[in-house]
Amino acid sequence: xxxxxxxxxxxxxxxxxxxxxxxxxxxxxxxxxxxxxxxxxxxxxxxxxxxxxxxxxxxxxxxxxxxx
Numbered sequence: 001x002x003x004x005x006x007x008x009x010x011x012x013x014x015x016x017x018x019x020x021x022x023x024x025x026x027x028x029x030x031x032x033x034x035x036x037x038x039x040x041x042x043x044x045x046x047x048x049x050x051x052x053x054x055x056x057x058x059x060x061x062x063x064x065x066x067x068x
Contacts, residue, residue, distance in 0.1 A: 007065075009036040010048055014058045014066055 009022075012033070016022035019030040026033070041048050048062035058066055 003040075006036050006040040006043075009033050010040055010062070011066065013037055013056060014049065014062060018056045 009026075009028075012022040012026050013019055016025060019033050023030040023033055037049060046061045047059050048065060050057050050059055
């Protein structure tokens with residue numbers, strides 16, 4: 001089962017469109033958010049975010065999770 005703080009970190013990154021902006025808004029480091037989202041993805045067994053060097057966007061599974 002996913003931890004609530006892990007879900008909140010995922011939501012912050014997905015809504016901000018990137019780890020840096022989510023980190024600035026939430027007051028934690030981008031690397032901490034990245035590790036948290038990685039842990040959540042591993043626990044759920046599905047990739048939630050498509051990452052490039054310039055952007056972050058939810059996958060289909062990530063978009064469904066955001067809706068919930």
